Amino acid sequence: MDRESLRQKIRENKPKEERVKVPDWGTVLIRGMTARARDEWDQWLSGRFNDDELDNDNIRSALAIRCVYTTDGERLFEDSDEDWLGETDAEALSFIWPICTRISGISGDEEEEEKNS
Numbered sequence: 001m002d003r004e005s006l007r008q009k010i011r012e013n014k015p016k017e018e019r020v021k022v023p024d025w026g027t028v029l030i031r032g033m034t035a036r037a038r039d040e041w042d043q044w045l046s047g048r049f050n051d052d053e054l055d056n057d058n059i060r061s062a063l064a065i066r067c068v069y070t071t072d073g074e075r076l077f078e079d080s081d082e083d084w085l086g087e088t089d090a091e092a093l094s095f096i097w098p099i100c101t102r103i104s105g106i107s108g109d110e111e112e113e114e115k116n117s
Contacts (some may be wrong), residue, residue, distance in 0.1 A: 009091075013068055015031050015032035015033060015034055015053055015103070015104075016031070016032040016103040017029055017030065017031045017032070017069075017103075018030045018103060019071065020096065020099060022092050022095055022096055023091050023095055024089065024091065024092050025092050027072070028068050028069065028070065028071065028076060028096075029068070029069040029070065029071050029073060030067055030068060030069075030096060030099045030100055030103065031067055031069050031084065031103070032067070032100075032103035032104040033066055033069040033104040035081055037066055037107070038104060038106075040066075041062075041063070041066060041104075044062060045059075048088075058083070058085075058086040060086070060090070060093035060094065060097055061081075061082050061083075061085035061086040061088075061093060062082055063083065063097065063100050063101070064077060064085060064093055064096060064100065065077040065078070065079060065081060066100075066104075067096070067103075067104060068096065068100075084091075098099060107114060
């Protein structure tokens, strides 16, 4: 494949999406993070370490904010929703966590990677 064809293919590579019926919420679109959003996530996560321990307070709501969209493709939550979203029932956030991490390429090893960087 020539250079321009490959560049065009990469430009067209959009984050993965899945329509998911979430308990108590209904159907939403879970969208994997872009490279920029993933960098922001990694920066947010790296700021959560205290004495080599991850402070994972509100981690589920923080990820949901970055990955959950309406079925029309509009971001469902604002950055400022993290606190109140963290006070909602854990079932829905726990349900979407593995989907968000899988389609965003978050393996679960990020905590260890962040501590070692």
